[in-house]
Amino acid sequence: MKKIIIAIDGFSSTGKSTVAKQLAKELNYIYVDTGAMYRAVTYFALENDLIGEDFFHIEKLIERLDDIKITFKYNKDLGFAEVYLNGRNIEKDIRTLKVSRYVSPIATISEVRQKLVEQQQLMGKDKGIVMDGRDIGTVVFPDAELKIFMTASAETRAKRRYKELLERGHNLSYEEVLENVTTRDRIDSSREDSPLRKADNAIEIDNSDLTIEEQVDSLVKLAKTIV
Ligand code: DC
Numbered sequence: 001m002k003k004i005i006i007a008i009d010g011f012s013s014t015g016k017s018t019v020a021k022q023l024a025k026e027l028n029y030i031y032v033d034t035g036a037m038y039r040a041v042t043y044f045a046l047e048n049d050l051i052g053e054d055f056f057h058i059e060k061l062i063e064r065l066d067d068i069k070i071t072f073k074y075n076k077d078l079g080f081a082e083v084y085l086n087g088r089n090i091e092k093d094i095r096t097l098k099v100s101r102y103v104s105p106i107a108t109i110s111e112v113r114q115k116l117v118e119q120q121q122l123m124g125k126d127k128g129i130v131m132d133g134r135d136i137g138t139v140v141f142p143d144a145e146l147k148i149f150m151t152a153s154a155e156t157r158a159k160r161r162y163k164e165l166l167e168r169g170h171n172l173s174y175e176e177v178l179e180n181v182t183t184r185d186r187i188d189s190s191r192e193d194s195p196l197r198k199a200d201n202a203i204e205i206d207n208s209d210l211t212i213e214e215q216v217d218s219l220v221k222l223a224k225t226i227v
Contacts, residue, residue, distance in 0.1 A: 001227050002227045003029070003126070003127040003128035003129075003227070004127055004128075004144075004145035004146060004223065004226055004227055005124050005127050005129055005131070005141045005143075005144040005145055005146075006020075006023065006029070006129070006130040006131070006144065006145070006146045006147075006148070006219075006223060007131055007132075007136035007137035007140070007141050007144040007146070007147045007148070007199075007202075008020050008130065008131070008132040008133075008136065008147075008148045008150065009132070009133060009134055009135065009136050009137050009138070009147070009148070009149050009150070009196065009198070009199070009202065010132075010134075010148075010149055010150030010151060010196075011150070011151060011152070011154075011157065011181075011185050011188075011196070012100075012157065012161075012180075012181050012184045012185060012188070013157035013158065013160055013161040013181055014150040014151060014152050014157060014207060015150070015152075015160065015207060015212065015215075016132040016150050017033050017035070017132055018212055019150075019207075019212060019215045019216055019219065020033070020130045020131075020132040021079075021080050021130075022212065022216045023130050023216055023219050023220060023223070024129075024130040025079065026216065026220045027128075027130070027220065027223060028128075029128045029129055029130050030081075030123070030128060030129045030130070031080060031081065031129075031130050031131075031132075032072065032081075032120065032123055032124075032129060032130070032131045032132075033081075033083070033132060033133075034116065034120055034131060034132065034133035034134075034136065034140070035103075035132070035133055035134075036072075036083040036091075036094060037070050037083070037116045037119070037120070038103050038106060038107045038112070038116065039083075039094035039095075039099050039100075039103050040068070040070045040083055040085045040090060040094060041061075041065075041068060041070075041106055041112055041116070042094070042099050042102050042103040042106045043085060043090055043093055043094050043099055044064075044067075044068050044085060045061050045102070045106060046098070046099070046102060048064070050064070051102050051105070051106065056105060058109060061106075061109070061112075062109065062111045062112075065111060065112065065115055067086075068085065068086070068115075069085070069086050069087070070083065070084070070085060070116075070119070071083075071084045071087075072084070073089075095168070096170070097165065097170065097172055097176065097177070097180060100180050100184070101180060103184075104183070104184045104187035104188055104191075105187065107134075107187075107188070107191070108187065108191040108192070108193065109193075110193045113135075113193055113194055117135075117139060117140050117194075120133075120136075120140045121140060121141070124140070124141060134188055134194070134195075134196040135194040135195075135196070137149070137198075137199035137201075137202050138194065138197060138199045139194045142199070145226050146203075146219075146222060146223055146226055147199050147201055147202035147203065148202060148203055148204075148205060148219065149198040149199070149202040149203065149204045149205070150204075150205050150206075150207055151204060151205070151206045151207075152206060152207050152208040153208055154178065154181055154182050154185065155178070156208045157181050158174065158177045158178035158181045158182075159174070161177050161180075161181060162174045162177040162178075165177065203222070205218075
């Protein structure tokens, strides 16, 4: 059967990756979480004191971009590919609120975007891929056969993310999570290079009142109408 590229963009914590992962499984496609790649660069910057509370050494980070090697390795038990930084599994380390706080400023740097977009385009060259992020339908794969733009209210998204972080044992308040979600929305949508926006031909889905299963089912059906 003909394979296609499915681009899923949208605001933070809309549940894009959960839906994208299951959609890829149903279609036997590869799933790529591009947010994990920006988070990996952020993790590197934090570890190397290139960004912090009151400093951001942009030029130094740009100089060190060649030292950053991001790879994905499929974990059979988890059923998805985990992200590695220079050979080290950092899948769990990048899901903290600390990384979430610094990732949007890091994602504004054009040199970072250029490096990651190039790698993403290579991953999709044989199609059969579901990729989620902020600029997949607009910049990475403007010719993707199926483009989805996911939305939900900031409160709905913050509640979901808060629950998820609590379940993983993080100690924080709902207000902190809501603040992070709204700040990231603002930075991601207003940055100069590849701002988050709905591609003209993307299908918008507000999933505030939809279950994961409902979303996956309708996307599988949609994908099958295209191939
Ligand atoms: O999907 P996520 O929340 O893990 O993404 C983390 C951040 O990375 C997000 O706030 C903006 C940035 N990002 C981006 O700029 N472009 C992408 N394609 C994916 C993520």
